[in-house]
Amino acid sequence: MCDGCMDWIDRVAEEIEAHVSEHPHASDTVSGIAEWWIGQRRFLEAEDHVEAALDRLVDRGAVERLARPGAPDLFRAARAAPAGPGGAHG
Numbered sequence: 001m002c003d004g005c006m007d008w009i010d011r012v013a014e015e016i017e018a019h020v021s022e023h024p025h026a027s028d029t030v031s032g033i034a035e036w037w038i039g040q041r042r043f044l045e046a047e048d049h050v051e052a053a054l055d056r057l058v059d060r061g062a063v064e065r066l067a068r069p070g071a072p073d074l075f076r077a078a079r080a081a082p083a084g085p086g087g088a089h090g
Contacts, residue, residue, distance in 0.1 A: 015041050 019037045020026060028036060054075050057063035066074040 012038060 015038050016033065019033075019041065026037070054063060054065070058065050058075075061078050063075050064078045066076065068074065
């Protein structure tokens with residue numbers, strides 16, 4: 001077994017145990033547990049971290065936020081401001 005695998009397996013076991021504690025009637029295959037139980041828990045925990053990281057990148061100017069009324073914001077690589085009159089194209 002690889003170095004550090006036991007720690008990782010212990011963390012996965014804790015996540016599975018938490019899931020069955022919260023959903024005692026749940027059952028799934030290995031693939032389903034990996035995708036839905038583990039993946040979903042990590043997604044929910046990671047979403048706050050992703051949002052904070054995006055806020056930081058927006059502040060640095062590396063990423064820009066596209067606000068969409070009534071829908072979640074989109075994020076993309078920051079784009080250079082278009083050249084104005086007298087700029088590179090003027």
